[in-house]
Amino acid sequence: MWKDWFFYTRSQRRVIVLLLIILVLLLFLMVGEKANKDKVEIAAEPLLIADSLYCKIEKERQERERNYKNRTYRKNEWTAFEKKKSPDTVVYEVRKPKKDSLRFPGQEKYSAGIVIDVNSADTSILKKIPGIGRVISKNIVSYRNRLGGFYDVGQLLEVKYVDSTLLVWFQVKSDVFRKINVNKASIEELRSHPYMDFHKAKAIVDFRRKRGRISGMSQISMFKEFSDGDISRLSHYFTFE
Incomplete structure (x- = not known):
């Protein structure tokens, strides 16, 4: 057949x-x-899967929102209880505690008028x-152990979460139980x-090393590191034996 090729004219060839x-x-x-069609079909398959997952996640989110809207929270009480208004709606009321003052079953509380010793x-x-x-x-x-005892009930205000309303329950019946020996500490x-x-501590130790014993608070009051307020407060905790 290919031999017939040579019998065709140039224009025919x-x-x-x-x-x-x-x-x-x-x-x-x-x-x-066909290859492009296959590619499009292959590329479309992950998109269909992703779209299906997104629809599922979105449906779950909408369901959670509907459930959340059926609940109403009121933060005006501590104990929680539920009141059924309808089979699908539950109203929760939550009591918020005041700081630390939670009452637990069987926990006894003092009545007004009782006063206790803040140091014991x-x-x-x-x-x-x-x-x-x-x-x-x-x-x-x-805080009492760090101080060595309270000399005034007003010092309780230095304790975290204590406010002035609690001071009426306390008084100082016993004195400060631990003092610091300034000349030995x-x-x-x-x-x-x-x-x-x-x-402040370094000023005391440096004075002792250079000049010897410290005689009293009047001598410490001359140190620039101590204010009048420091002298007044520390006089209850320093001893110079």
Whole structure:
């Protein structure tokens, strides 16, 4: 068959070649179109999956919003209870506690008029005072131990969460139970007191090293690191034996 090629004229051979080229191009176009169609179908499959997941997530979100709108929260009480208005609606009322003053079943509270010693009461006694719970009672005892005792009930206001309404329950019956010997205490012991800091403690230790013993608060009042308020407060906690 290919031998017949030589019997065609030049113009006939050109027409045949042109037809073959057109046929090859058509085949390439058909193959390319099919490949693109397959790609589009493959690319569309993840999109369909993602769209399905999004619809599911969106449906769940809308369901949660509907459930949330059926609940009304009122933060005016501490104990929680529910009141059924309809089979689908529940109203919750929540009582908000005042600071630390939560009453638990069986917890006894003092009645008005009782006054306790601020320097001897332990946490179990402190928790019987209305307005004082576990946190405030621990704060009072911890701060009292750091001070060495209270000399005035007003010092309770230096304790975290204690306000002036609680002072009526206290009085100072016993004196400060621990004092600092200014002439023997180390710089760490001096600075650990709530009314002291590193600079005050260093001033005392430096004076002792250079000039010897300190005779009293009048001598410390000459130190620039101490204010009149510091002298007044620390006079209850310093001893010069």
